[in-house]
Amino acid sequence: MELLRVKGGQPLHGEIQASGSKNSVLAIMCAVLLCDGETILENVPELSDVNTLMQILEETGLKCEWIARNTLRIQNDGITNSEVSEDLVRKMRASFSVLGPLLAKSGKAMIPLPGGCVIGARPVDQHLKAMRALGANVTMTDGAVTAEAENGRLKGSAMFLGTRYGATVGGTNAAISAAALAEGTTMIYNAAREPEIVDLVMFLNKAGARIRGVGTDIITIEGVESLKGVRYSVMGDRIESGTYLCAGAITRGKVTVSNIAPQTLAGLPSLLFDMGCGITMEGDSITVDATNRELRATNVITFAYPGFATDLQPAMLTLLTTAKGISYVKETVFDARFGFTQELTRMGADIKISGDTAIINGVESLTGARVLASDLRAAGALIVAGLAANGSTNIEGLQYLDRGYENPVEKFKSLGAEIERVQS
Numbered sequence: 001m002e003l004l005r006v007k008g009g010q011p012l013h014g015e016i017q018a019s020g021s022k023n024s025v026l027a028i029m030c031a032v033l034l035c036d037g038e039t040i041l042e043n044v045p046e047l048s049d050v051n052t053l054m055q056i057l058e059e060t061g062l063k064c065e066w067i068a069r070n071t072l073r074i075q076n077d078g079i080t081n082s083e084v085s086e087d088l089v090r091k092m093r094a095s096f097s098v099l100g101p102l103l104a105k106s107g108k109a110m111i112p113l114p115g116g117c118v119i120g121a122r123p124v125d126q127h128l129k130a131m132r133a134l135g136a137n138v139t140m141t142d143g144a145v146t147a148e149a150e151n152g153r154l155k156g157s158a159m160f161l162g163t164r165y166g167a168t169v170g171g172t173n174a175a176i177s178a179a180a181l182a183e184g185t186t187m188i189y190n191a192a193r194e195p196e197i198v199d200l201v202m203f204l205n206k207a208g209a210r211i212r213g214v215g216t217d218i219i220t221i222e223g224v225e226s227l228k229g230v231r232y233s234v235m236g237d238r239i240e241s242g243t244y245l246c247a248g249a250i251t252r253g254k255v256t257v258s259n260i261a262p263q264t265l266a267g268l269p270s271l272l273f274d275m276g277c278g279i280t281m282e283g284d285s286i287t288v289d290a291t292n293r294e295l296r297a298t299n300v301i302t303f304a305y306p307g308f309a310t311d312l313q314p315a316m317l318t319l320l321t322t323a324k325g326i327s328y329v330k331e332t333v334f335d336a337r338f339g340f341t342q343e344l345t346r347m348g349a350d351i352k353i354s355g356d357t358a359i360i361n362g363v364e365s366l367t368g369a370r371v372l373a374s375d376l377r378a379a380g381a382l383i384v385a386g387l388a389a390n391g392s393t394n395i396e397g398l399q400y401l402d403r404g405y406e407n408p409v410e411k412f413k414s415l416g417a418e419i420e421r422v423q424s
């Protein structure tokens with residue numbers, strides 16, 4: 001079995017470049033189904049999720065190839081198959097996001113329902129609601145969704161999307177992409193406002209779509225007849241960036257992340273500042289400085305953007321384990337995203353879970369242990385913990401890490417960390 005071995009205790013120092021955003025590129029790659037001809041995507045992170053989505057696009061008839069480091073060429077000469085196989089959807093939940101574009105471009109789609117997930121139930125009712133609102137006939141048989149557009153083309157309409165947790169990112173992306181080629185105008189109310197959705201719309205508009213209002217909670221889409229492939233550079237990954245900033249802070253080091261728009265980090269910089277870190281933002285870079293500082297407890301509540309990102313909650317909570325005082329972290333987006341705290345407890349953290357809130361009593365230091373990452377951001381958080389812990393931490397579950405962090409060993413090493421992949 002492959003493990004990540006981290007020897008803790010060294011303050012991290014230096015600068016890394018953020019990779020391209022995983023969540024942004026996955027949505028954009030799905031939208032390439034809508035675009036005729038050649039699309040070139042730059043700043044694409046080389047991740048297992050991206051490779052899985054390349055296989056799905058190939059299955060539908062598109063041709064995908066890496067033509068340079070972090071540069072992906074996708075050729076769309078027509079969709080030849082509108083059915084996605086179950087093993088690929090099982091590998092990656094985000095593969096369900098091809099539903100909207102496939103349906104809009106080819107008039108039909110058949111996709112197995114994605115399975116349950118360790119961070120909580122993840123229904124797709126709002127995705128299906130959006131497709132129905134656009135005039136699709138949606139049925140469910142044997143665990144798969146079949147959707148068909150009447151007369152082969154979707155029709156624009158008004159829709160309200162939302163869940164008991166707030167706006168939906170995937171549902172908003174699905175509605176935008178499907179409506180881009182629908183006949184007439186679509187209005188999405190209570191749209192999600194995440195920066196990755198803005199990136200998707202910038203890509204679609206460059207390809208010829210007519211979409212207004214992105215970044216607000218009302219989005220208007222005037223459907224067009226066709227979209228054409230373009231060259232586009234994906235935004236920097238705010239979740240990866242935040243993980244490295246938390247690692248810099250917990251090791252009481254000084255870390256700069258560049259190639260990132262600092263405003264996409266929303267609440268993170270000001271929370272780090274409240275804790276006692278120095279924060280500097282310049283152009284497309286941000287620096288956290290925790291050198292020789294005693295960090296204080298703070299409170300965090302996750303929420304749809306511009307709220308604190310749920311995907312950063314595990315790294316932030318981990319940072320709070322060694323901050324002086326009691327911190328509260330409330331998770332409002334996913335209903336089971338505290339599983340990783342059991343592993344932190346094994347490393348000496350003092351954490352109690354009460355419903356949707358974690359109560360963290362800061363300790364002097366963490367201690368290395370063998371721990372298991374059970375999802376992507378748990379893996380990032382356990383690295384953050386291991387970097388601060390006394391002794392060695394051995395992390396299992398690297399298949400999750402590889403879904404969303406590009407070259408983490410090289411990047412952490414460049415900051416002075418002792419970290420390596422080992423067989424055990």
Ligand SMILES: CC(=O)N[C@H]1[C@@H](OP(=O)(O)OP(=O)(O)OC[C@H]2O[C@@H](n3ccc(=O)[nH]c3=O)[C@H](O)[C@@H]2O)O[C@H](CO)[C@@H](O)[C@@H]1O
Pocket residue numbers: 023024026094120121122123124125126127128163164165166167168169170171192310311333334335
């Ligand atoms: C590939 C990708 O971009 N993933 C991101 C996306 O996931 P994803 O798009 O799945 O997240 P959503 O914003 O849709 O989900 C938010 C909440 O709404 C619920 N829900 C969602 C859809 C639906 O039809 N019904 C429903 O009840 C979900 O179970 C969850 O509790 O946004 C999340 C919230 O920022 C991030 O954590 C994920 O990293």
Ligand SMILES: C=C(OP(=O)(O)O)C(=O)O
Pocket residue numbers: 023093094311376377404
């Ligand atoms: C939850 C995440 O991704 P996904 O929606 O692909 O599971 C994540 O990136 O933290």
